Amino acid sequence: MRKTINILEAIEKIVNRDNRYKIDGYNFVLEALSYTVRKFKKSRHVSGKELLQGIKEYAREQFGPMTRTVFEHWGVKTTEDFGNIVFSLVDAKILSKTEQDSIEDFRDVYSFEEAFD
Numbered sequence: 001m002r003k004t005i006n007i008l009e010a011i012e013k014i015v016n017r018d019n020r021y022k023i024d025g026y027n028f029v030l031e032a033l034s035y036t037v038r039k040f041k042k043s044r045h046v047s048g049k050e051l052l053q054g055i056k057e058y059a060r061e062q063f064g065p066m067t068r069t070v071f072e073h074w075g076v077k078t079t080e081d082f083g084n085i086v087f088s089l090v091d092a093k094i095l096s097k098t099e100q101d102s103i104e105d106f107r108d109v110y111s112f113e114e115a116f117d
Helices: 002-017 023-038 048-074 079-091 112-116
Strands: none
Touching: 002 023, 002 079, 023 048, 023 079, 048 079, 048 112
């Protein structure tokens, strides 16, 4: 229970410093990461592109045709916005990254219009 509170507190600190994205967007990324990891037979590191694929699938399941509206409410307009969220979570030590991971992994991977309309 304490770890959950620490994560929530850390996300609140991120949002207080950088209010581009709502807390729900950060929570969604963590949920989508869990969803994505469960798809693999073994627990392992997930690349940015793999996470974005998981985000796409999970969002369709959770929000259906309202996905883009929900994302826009959170301040998320592009795949790179998810990268910004991920790297903020890395900076807060909630997530980890490898030397190969980069914000570039999240740049222009797919358009929300094509993915969710």
